[in-house]
Amino acid sequence: MDTQNIKQRFGIIGNSPLLNRAIDIASQVAPTDMSVLITGESGSGKEVFSQIIHQMSVRKHGPFIAVNCGAIPEGTIDSELFGHEKGSFTGAHEARKGYFEVANGGTIFLDEVAELPLGTQARLLRILESGEYLRVGSSKVQKTDVRIIAATNVDVYNRVKNGKFREDLYYRLNTVPLRIPALHERKEDIYLLFRKFSADFSDKYRSPGLQLEPDAVQILTNYSWPGNVRQLKNIAEQICVLEKERNVSGQAILNYIPNEAGSNLPMTINSQSKEDFTERDILYKVLFDMKKDMVELKKLVAEIIQHGGNTATVLADNPQYINQLYRDVELPAGQEHGFTIQQPTANNNNSSNNSDYNFAHDAEEVEESLSLVDKESDLIKKALKKHKGKRKFAAQELGISERTLYRKIKELSL
Numbered sequence: 001m002d003t004q005n006i007k008q009r010f011g012i013i014g015n016s017p018l019l020n021r022a023i024d025i026a027s028q029v030a031p032t033d034m035s036v037l038i039t040g041e042s043g044s045g046k047e048v049f050s051q052i053i054h055q056m057s058v059r060k061h062g063p064f065i066a067v068n069c070g071a072i073p074e075g076t077i078d079s080e081l082f083g084h085e086k087g088s089f090t091g092a093h094e095a096r097k098g099y100f101e102v103a104n105g106g107t108i109f110l111d112e113v114a115e116l117p118l119g120t121q122a123r124l125l126r127i128l129e130s131g132e133y134l135r136v137g138s139s140k141v142q143k144t145d146v147r148i149i150a151a152t153n154v155d156v157y158n159r160v161k162n163g164k165f166r167e168d169l170y171y172r173l174n175t176v177p178l179r180i181p182a183l184h185e186r187k188e189d190i191y192l193l194f195r196k197f198s199a200d201f202s203d204k205y206r207s208p209g210l211q212l213e214p215d216a217v218q219i220l221t222n223y224s225w226p227g228n229v230r231q232l233k234n235i236a237e238q239i240c241v242l243e244k245e246r247n248v249s250g251q252a253i254l255n256y257i258p259n260e261a262g263s264n265l266p267m268t269i270n271s272q273s274k275e276d277f278t279e280r281d282i283l284y285k286v287l288f289d290m291k292k293d294m295v296e297l298k299k300l301v302a303e304i305i306q307h308g309g310n311t312a313t314v315l316a317d318n319p320q321y322i323n324q325l326y327r328d329v330e331l332p333a334g335q336e337h338g339f340t341i342q343q344p345t346a347n348n349n350n351s352s353n354n355s356d357y358n359f360a361h362d363a364e365e366v367e368e369s370l371s372l373v374d375k376e377s378d379l380i381k382k383a384l385k386k387h388k389g390k391r392k393f394a395a396q397e398l399g400i401s402e403r404t405l406y407r408k409i410k411e412l413s414l
Contacts (some may be wrong), residue, residue: 010052013196014189018181029176030056035128037173038151040180043230046151049180050109059147062106065099070112077120079136088137100133100144113150114159121166128172183225183232190221193229197236208246210239215250223257286375377412
């Protein structure tokens with residue numbers, strides 16, 4: 001069966017090369033009994049591909065059972081999968097067959113397989129290796145002939161490295177890897193899917209058909225769709241039911257896209273991981289301030305060189321250098337920024353001819369700290385002082401959230 005016929009049979013819409021490749025792999029592996037690990041984001045259609053593999057296999061007349069491993073409590077997962085004997089635990093009033101026993105001769109689809117407890121993983125590995133298992137509370141070995149198709153939306157190999165998933169089970173399940181592309185990877189299919197969903201819902205609710213303006217199509221295409229096909233289908237249904245104007249504009253589409261996901265649109269600022277962004281913004285601000293100080297210092301050195309190395313003359317003629325370079329230092333009046341400034345008097349005949357002021361050079365020179373933590377602390381102190389301790393306005397001045405400011409104050413013991 002070619003790719004187009006498979007799409008029509010299983011209701012798959014799209015012409016993306018990545019989608020076509022996934023369908024080809026599924027159709028090629030279906031006639032075998034090899035285990036398949038399907039990976040892809042939530043809502044991308046992993047269960048549809050498990051149906052393709054089952055229906056095109058020699059087991060198509062056998063049972064097909066889909067199990068969401070993440071939805072079964074850890075205490076009962078073994079009983080659900082492998083069955084239990086009467087009296088094996090509290091509440092076990094009679095013996096019960098597990099999914100592997102019921103699916104004998106067919107296919108079992110283990111969705112979210114990465115959520116299985118380690119003990120259950122060991123039992124599953126034994127089935128993959130020998131087809132044998134034990135009911136909970138029994139010592140009698142049971143046999144089953146089941147093809148296992150597993151699926152997950154997380155990086156299983158990363159869980160293997162963290163000790164949360166058995167490495168030997170990973171390689172047994174991953175005999176044939178099958179990756180389902182996310183919706184944002186098949187942008188050319190988004191409008192086709194929306195048209196199909198909107199037409200179906202218009203028929204279901206007996207409402208007029210929808211037409212999208214060009215800007216609405218662009219918004220749908222450029223949105224990242226974190227919920228994938230499932231999210232697109234839900235939004236199409238909402239628009240069909242709630243939108244009175246059947247010629248839908250881009251502004252109308254924005255009303256149905258969740259605000260928390262607005263950062264996925266090309267015309268908005270990323271609001272996800274806001275706290276990380278604002279902390280990074282503080283560091284950038286610190287670095288820019290440091291760069292500005294260096295530029296002023298270079299100007300000062302250039303001026304000193306032009307005046308034959310006479311620092312006092314340059315500082316007297318250009319007090320803005322003092323204000324810029326020592327703006328964070330508070331000293332008593334008359335000792336501004338580490339220099340003693342004296343007005344020339346009639347009795348002061350020994351004053352230098354090169355300057356209107358005398359500068360005492362016995363002040364101790366203090367090296368400025370370049371620590372980012374110190375700079376961050378100084379900025380927060382300044383903002384709090386400027387706004388008289390009002391944290392809300394201090395946070396606005398720093399360009400961060402109040403929550404981030406509270407955390408920073410606590411971390412820095414301010």
